[in-house]
Amino acid sequence: MKITIYTLVLSLIIVSCNTKNNTPKSFLSQDVEYKVGLLGAPSYPDVEWTDENMEIMKNLGFNTMQLNIAWGYRPGGNPLNLEDVLELPEQFKLPIDIDSTLNKNVGSSKTFIRTSDKISARAKELTHRIEMCKKHGFRSIFHFGAPFVAYPANEPLSQCISSEHTINRYTTLIKNFHKEFSGVDDLLIYTYDQNAWLCSEYGPCERCHGVPLDERVSKFVNTLAKTWKSLNNDGRLWWEPWEISAGQTFSTVEKLDSESVGLSLHSSIAEVQIAIPADRWFRNLVNLANENNLPVLGEVWMGGATEEVEPYINIPTPLATLKAIRAVNNSGKLKGIKEYYGNIPNREDPNLRMTSIFFSNPDISNEDALKKLVKPYGAISNKVSEYWELSSEAIELYPWDISWNSREIGRIDPIHLMSAATLKGVSWETPSWQSNRRAGFMRTSETEDPHFWMLEDAQLRFQKSAEKIDKALTIANEIKDNVPNEFKDSFNAGISELTSLHKALLSYTYHIRETNLSALMRSSLEQTGKVKDANLNELKSLLQKDIENQGTSEFVGPALELLESDINQFLGTYFQPGPFTGKRQVWSVTSK
Incomplete structure (x- = not known):
């Protein structure tokens, strides 16, 4: 009896050890x-x-x-x-x-x-x-x-x-x-x-x-x-x-x-x-x-x-x-x-x-399924596997639960407004929207401004998703010339779409962090009469990155110039809370 139980336990241990944690x-x-x-x-x-x-x-x-x-x-x-x-x-x-x-x-x-x-x-x-x-x-x-x-x-x-x-x-x-x-x-x-x-x-x-x-x-x-x-x-x-x-x-x-x-x-x-x-x-x-x-x-x-x-x-x-x-x-x-x-x-x-x-x-298992999936890619199959793992993780990290407006990500406008970032919620008069979806989405309110920490949460999650996309694109661009001909069009289209999404997520990241930094600096001025150098330097750096990401200085450039010359006037002009303007489509989550 003892031998039978021992054999059973040993078998279970072996099975457990052979089962990877990520492949339930x-x-x-x-x-x-x-x-x-x-x-x-x-x-x-x-x-x-x-x-x-x-x-x-x-x-x-x-x-x-x-x-x-x-x-x-x-x-x-x-x-x-x-x-x-x-x-x-x-x-x-x-x-x-x-x-x-x-x-x-x-x-x-x-x-x-x-x-x-x-x-x-x-x-x-x-x-x-x-x-x-x-x-x-x-x-x-x-x-x-x-x-x-x-x-x-x-x-x-x-x-x-x-x-x-x-x-x-x-x-x-x-x-x-x-x-x-x-x-x-x-x-x-x-x-x-x-x-x-x-x-x-x-x-x-x-x-x-x-x-x-x-x-x-x-x-x-x-x-x-x-x-x-x-x-x-x-x-x-x-x-x-x-x-x-x-x-x-x-x-x-x-x-x-x-x-x-x-x-x-x-x-x-x-x-x-x-x-x-x-x-x-x-x-x-x-x-x-x-x-x-x-x-x-x-x-x-x-x-x-x-x-x-x-x-x-x-x-x-x-x-x-x-x-x-x-x-x-x-x-x-x-x-x-x-x-x-x-x-x-x-x-x-x-x-x-x-x-x-x-x-x-x-x-x-995840591992076996992915191995089977990439097999047609031949010599570059291992790299394709890495690319698809990262792109999958990026989409899983994206904060879909922020708002119903977080959907249709291909419509995001990377050129955000220069008023304070928000997280646009939406709701309709249906039983689910007036009950369970208030729990399913962080933002169903279309009027009140989100809390500093909610903005920060969204910013950090957009950033993590963008980082995964960046790693995925690095691999994809390394191997794109070696993709079998029958897959090239789809592969390159995927690179193009992920590149656009990466730009959009960086826009969200910069807009939210610029807003929160500006709020911190206004608070610092009010409490101490000065701003922290670390906050000021970070904001300047973000604005420069924002310009590069947008591919134009038309919108962010004047703000950076004003920050360099007059901090008080900058803080009184940019990233201020305000009413919804309707200047950005619904799918631009951070712009009012």
Whole structure:
């Protein structure tokens, strides 16, 4: 008995020693049934549904396809609502259905998104995509928002899920959809955001006032799901509880029909975030769904194109992608893992290839996965591995949790304003934004100034991310001439995008530190009548670096000259708190 126990313990020690700390094993070892991909992305929608692309997706390991890029501004003409591919019966038409000037989500007040020819064109393309899925053996999912409302969604809403007329509208549309688009397996519906909205229980709607949201939305989702199930017994309606609070989602799950409904969940209640996957909300909801026999799809980024890095599509972060997918996979029993943003398979994409490696072996270690990923790069594979490790770490270090405005990093303007740096928060009137996202993001306030320490925290984190990018670029530039020809374009594009991002992060770093140093120096003058030489010298150095980073002295140059000649006048002129100016787009987090 002692020998047996000793042997067992020794075996466990050996296994432990052979398992690297940075390569955790999957506790579930689950190979999910649905691996859901999506051709094209909002930032790159024009990916054709060809035999070649479908076979690439199949070879990557995908077996289910979302049929449309369901995104607010309908990129590439992709449908967002059922009404975008179906003629609406006369008895259901509302002013918003016939006059797009009422809808602020279409990009132009003169654009009508639902003329007969546009509906016909979308329907034709959708039919083609369905046929391609059948031809290549993919399960298919059509994604839409309902109930359709004008945007912004001011209450009372044009449609309400507690209205029998609204329910009849959508059961009718689902029946018509099934008739016109035979062969679609599943539907995926979201009920908040992007031309879909729900009444608040404290709002002006007489039907919804005082009625908890979970009671209303569960009835609506169940009715639509049962309608679809009656038409397609092998089909399911997946509900994406986007913009609904954690407590509301937990309560709603218990009321959903497990025979016809499934959940499609962002991997974080705040957003899909590559560096913050499978948060507590996600894990709790997966567990509750399992208890109630509801299948779950976990949504992640699987390729180089994501909303976080939009419009970039070439930044290689394969290890971060692997860790995110693994975290979702380990969160509990899942029916599938789903791409949330979109895939561009007809080009080199290390992140997408890493997803494929995970699909083929969910228990693969980081080290083995990376070794397999870089193998096509031949003699420089070790250097490519170092480069991708560093670029992955840089994106993981980036402070995504500062604000929702920290996203779309490809739109950052490196030329900041010369007023005090801020951290621009944002919020909307939805249950999740008014509850859980206040915890998920450091900044949801759009008015009050951030604390010195919050600014400093952001500055140091932007700086650390920039330092990792700098190291990554050093390696990438050393080996770029030796990259195999078939990978050169993507490799060089990745260098270009990372270089731009590096410049943007340095701009954030300098702007915040210049602001805090100026505040320190004003405090010093007030308390002691002088400033510390160390602070003054650092500020001069930062301003010079800022000029070099911006590539022009037009904005920072006059400030540096004034600092050299008159400290008091400089401190009274630059990096002073002030109102929002609107001179920088929303994606410039530090400029008002």
